[in-house]
Amino acid sequence: AQKITQTQPGMFVQEKEAVTLDCTYDTSDPSYGLFWYKQPSSGEMIFLIYQGSYDQQNATEGRYSLNFQKARKSANLVISASQLGDSAMYFCAMRERRDSNYQLIWGAGTKLIIKP
């Protein structure tokens, strides 16, 4: 079974609109973490935002916020006021503990294209 699911392979969004990228996860580890990364066409992987499973409030970083719904096991990324530079692949990832070490599990990604 997929542990991280990103159901949107691709999205087109008009510039300045808000964007929600979906991510659902599955884990039995009570102490997990959720991450979002951006990969522009230049290829680098850029860390955007982190949410811990025990964090009471949704994480925010500038225009990025994480809509964390623990009961639904979803961790959607919200980008407010989208810009042309937001066009990129976006990956959701989950950190869970395996034995005494951590493992990071990656989703397949969503390709976001911002239209002018």
Next chain:
Amino acid sequence: DAGVIQSPRHEVTEMGQEVTLRCKPISGHDYLFWYRQTMMRGLELLIYFNNNVPIDDSGMPEDRFSAKMPNASFSTLKIQPSEPRDSAVYFCASSPGGREQFFGPGTRLTVL
């Protein structure tokens, strides 16, 4: 603050040749990860180290691949012999305490 450094940035080699990819993690980070990314298979974790010790190498495709971390500031990923299907972008990432990972710029490997 220097980020994760990878070398070379691009490598073109012929089938059968040995390839060595290098990584310098961010100072103070105790986790180091090697990934491979292709269009077909996406981002795959190959191996990761904690405090220089290999923890999980289940993602290493076969015996042709090996990775070492002789000290906290250096790691190598070696492919011997290389094959065309090894062509991919190889990323190294480091992490403090297993939390967010900081990626290097990647090495684009082409095996002819």
